Amino acid sequence: MILGMIKDYGRTILAVAEMTVRWTLIDSFVIFTIFIQPLIVALLALWILQDKGNDVAMFVVVGSGMTGLWSGLLFICGNSINIERWSGTLETLVGLPTPLEVIVFGKCLANISFSLLAMAVSYILAAWFFGYTLSLNQPLLFVVSMLLTVISFISFGLIIAPIFVMNPSIQQWQNGLEFPVYMLSGFLFPIALLPGWTTPISYLLPPYWAAQALHGTSSGNAPFEQILLYWGILLAFCVVYYLLAGALFKKMLVKARVDATLDME
Amino acid sequence: MIRTLTLNLRLFWEGTLLSYIALFHWLRPVTYLASKIVAPLAQILFFTFLGTFATGRQNASFYVIGNAIQITASSGIFGVTMSIGGDRWNGTLAYLFGTPANRLVMFVGRAFIHIIDGFMGVVIGLTWGALLLGVDFSHTNLPMLALVILVTTFSTSGLGLLMGSLSLMTANVMFVNNTVYFSLLIFSGANVDISNLPAWMQVISSALPLTRGIAAARALIAGQPAAEVMPLLTGELVIGILYVLAGYFLFRWFEMQAKRRGTLETV
Secondary structure: OHHHHHHHHHHHHHHHHHHHHHHHOOOHHHHHHHHHHHHHHHHHHHHHOHHHOOOHHHHHHHHHHHHHHHHHHHHHHOOOOHHHHHHOOHHHHHHOOOOHHHHHHHHHHHHHHHHOHHHHHHHHHHHHHOOOOOOOOOHHHHHHHHHHHHHHHHHHHHHHHHHHHHOHHHHOOHHHHHHHHHHHOOOOOOHHHOOHHHHHHHHOOHHHHHHHHHHHHHHOOOOHHHHHHHHHHHHHHHHHHHHHHHHHHHHHHHHHHHHOOOOOO | OHHHHHHHHHHHHHHHHHHHHHHHHHOOHHHHHHHHHHHHHHHHHHHHHHHHHHHOHHHHHHHHHHHHHHOHHHHHHHHHHHHHHHHHHOOOHHHHHHOOOOHHHHHHHHHHHHHHHHHHHHHHHHHHHHHHHOOOOOOOOHHHHHHHHHHHHHHHHHHHHHHHHHHOOOOOHHHHHHHHHHHHHHHOOOOOOHHHOOHHHHHHHHOOOOHHHHHHHHHHHOOOOHHHHHHHHHHHHHHHHHHHHHHHHHHHHHHHHHHHHOOOOOO
C-alpha cells in the first residue's frame, strides 16, 4: 500500500514538475530570475573580484548560481501556492485527493532544478567571456552536495509557500529578503566580513550550509570530514523543515476548509 | 496665454497628485519600509561587502555612494513605468487619449512624484552609508550634492518615461525593467570603475543616465569643489532631457498608431 502511494505521488510529482517546467519556459519573470539576474551578478562579481586570482572564477560561478537558486526559491517557489490563488485554481487543488504538499513539492522540484541552470550560465560566462580555466576539484562530492542542496531548498520552499499564503504581510518583505540571504549565506564573500551577531542567523539557513558544501567541493579546500558535516546539517534541516512544512500545510488547509478564506488576501 | 499656462500647471499638479495617491494606494507603510528602506539597504550592504572583500575597507565609500545613487532607478524606472503603463492595464488610456490635455505636461506630471520619492530614497541610502559604513560627508558641499541627486533622479526618471512608453507596446515590460535596473548596476559605474569596462560598454555607459551623476556624487563627497563637477552635472541634465523627449515622442507615436489602427488594448 505504501509502495503504491509512493508510486502514485511520484507520478504526480513528475507530472507537476513537467507542467511547471513547460510553464516556466514562457514566463519572462522566471527567465529573468533564473538567467538574467545571476548572469549580471556573476559579471559584477567577476569584475569586482578579478584581482583575487584564477581561483575566484569557480567561487563566483558557484556563488552567483546560488543567488539564482535563492531568488528562484524566494519568488517562484514562495509564490507556488499564491499563483494558484491568483489563477482561481487553489480551491480545486485543495479539493483533490492528492495532498497539496505533494503538488507543491513537484512545483518546487521543477523550479529548483531549473534554477540550477543559473550556475551553468555563470560557468559559460566565466569560461567564454572572461577566459578563465574552470575545474571542479571534487566532482563526485560536488554532485552529491548539489543533490542535497536541491532537496534542502525544496524543504525550504515547502515552508515559505504556505507562510506566504497565510501571511500576506510577510510576503511584502519578499524583495527585502533577497540580498540579505545572499550575504548571510556567504554566496560570494565569507560571512566573517559581517558583524559577529549575524553568524547564528547564517547557521540557521540551509543555503549557508549548501554554499559551504558547494564552495568546499568545487575548490577542494574543505577536508572530507567537513563536507560530511555540511551534508549532515543539510539533511537535519531537511527533516526538520519537512516536518514543519507538514504542520504548516495542515494549518493552511484547516483555514481553507473551516474559515473558507483561502482565496482572500 | 495665461489661461493656457494656468490650465497646464493645474494639469501637471493634478497628474502629480494622482500619481502620489496611486503610489501610496498600493504602497502601504510596511511595503514602503520593505521595498524602499530595507531592500535598498540590503543592496548597498551586499555590494559594499563584496567590494571590500575584493579591495579592502578603504574602498567602501565607492560602493556605498554608487549603490545609494543607483537606488533612484527603483523609483525612476519601476515607479514611472507603472504610472504610465497603469493607465493601459486599468483601461483608462482610451479616456486619456480622448482628452484635449497637453500631452507633455500630463506625461511629465506622472514622473514628478517619483523624482521626489527617488530623491528621498537616495538620501536614505546615503544616510545608511554614513551611519553603518562610515561614509564621510565632512568635506562635502551638501547643497551641491542635493542638486546632483535631484538632477540624477530626474534623468533616471527620463529613462523611466521612455520605459513607460515602451510598456504601452510590450507585454514583457517588467522583464525589460528588471533587466535595465540590474544592468545599470554595471553600466552606471555603481560597482565597477567605468574605465575597467570594455570600450563598447563604456560607450553605452556614457549614453545612460546615472553614470555622470554617480561620478559627480563621488567627486563631491571626496571634497572636490562644485565647479569641478559642473560638466558632469550638465551632462546628466542633458541626458535626462533627451530621455524625457524620447519617451514623450514614443508616447505620441503610440497614441497616433493606436488611434489610427485601433490597437490601444491589443498588445
